[in-house]
Amino acid sequence: MTSLAILGVGKVGGETAFLSAALGLVDELVVYDVYEPLLQAQVLDLQHTGIDVAISTEPAAMRDADIFVFAAGTPRTPDIKTRADLLEANIPVAKRCSELLQEFGGVVITVTNPMDANNYGLWKMMGVDRRQCIGFGGQLDSARFARYLDEVGKPGPAWVLGEHGEHQVPLFSKTGHSVDIDEREAILSRMRGASMEVIRGKGGTVFGPAYHITMLVRAVIEDRREVLPCSCVLDGEYGLSGCSIGVPARIGREGILGIEEWELDPWESAKMAEAGAFVGDLCRRFDD
């Protein structure tokens, strides 16, 4: 019996619930949203699929789930330029979430932006092992990076570390191509604008995040032990601590089984340090 809890069943949380059920990954969904009409509609819509999955809307049942996805809170609109701008709006939601999850023994996947800071905040407020808290975003950024590499005729392994935001760090050194600084910065600039292109057109990103969150859920449930770019609370890795940031992490049933420390080139190392400083400042809001 595998139970997946999702707090916030808006665009991303709702689609993740559907995909996880449709792929047969879970036996039970525990879903909750503060907006009651949406919650009821999402439950009905899921039930109308006929998929054999138990559905609960009892928030107190979330702490007994195997995996918990935090997807509640304010998303970006075209007026909200960066994910970091969502911090003040979503801190109270993260606090509420941590209260629901007291003594949670499962794996937390943080989606709500600014995702890295919120992942750190949940870890801190819940007082759990850092291996239980996985921040989602790096897989999506990496998929976008792969597309841009294809477009410039330099396909190859695409990994994005750093912040899920303006300070993301695409690893050009791992692509198998020589990419000069100007071209790196041009691709990075496109990557920074990738989700806003979708938000402007359809009001929010849905398929991309929901698909990759579901693959992360699968990696945990099936104990796949694969290395994925995920935000992890750091304790000296990459010279950083006091923050959660995207790094290559081995993911399995217990959450983060290990963090790999890859050699970065000087451009990447500098970007990683900038990302750590930027996210670290946001994380201090949770140290009060």
Ligand SMILES: NC(=O)c1ccc[n+]([C@@H]2O[C@H](COP(=O)([O-])OP(=O)(O)OC[C@H]3O[C@@H](n4cnc5c(N)ncnc54)[C@H](O)[C@@H]3O)[C@@H](O)[C@H]2O)c1
């Ligand atoms: N990490 C990523 O890659 C990634 C990708 C897409 C979106 N996001 C982020 O995920 C979050 C959700 O995005 P979305 O597009 O699904 O937004 P959405 O507005 O469609 O859904 C958010 C839902 O959260 C609910 N909510 C708000 N406060 C709540 C609370 N205290 N308890 C329960 N539910 C609550 C709202 O009623 C709403 O239904 C945003 O912060 C967005 O920026 C992250």
